[in-house]
Amino acid sequence: MLLQGLQHVCDSSPYLSKYYEKKKKGTKAGKVRIAVARKVFTAIYHMLKNNKDFYWADRTGQERKMREYNKFLNKLEKVA
Numbered sequence: 001m002l003l004q005g006l007q008h009v010c011d012s013s014p015y016l017s018k019y020y021e022k023k024k025k026g027t028k029a030g031k032v033r034i035a036v037a038r039k040v041f042t043a044i045y046h047m048l049k050n051n052k053d054f055y056w057a058d059r060t061g062q063e064r065k066m067r068e069y070n071k072f073l074n075k076l077e078k079v080a
Helices: 006-012 014-024 029-050 059-079
Strands: none
Touching (some): 006 014, 006 029, 014 029
């Protein structure tokens, strides 16, 4: 699933986008995708291990999504 959404991940992170473009020069596309996927998996591992947010995340978008998610959870609690 991660490899299918890899382009979205690269588009949403300037750091990963720059990394992707740098790796893309002179390398086959499959190897580049695997390199970016490895970097994303490593970031996920460290985020879970250290209980941290994604370092290069867009904070405004993340805060908006968390507000929407909390509203959704509150709505579910009221129904149950």
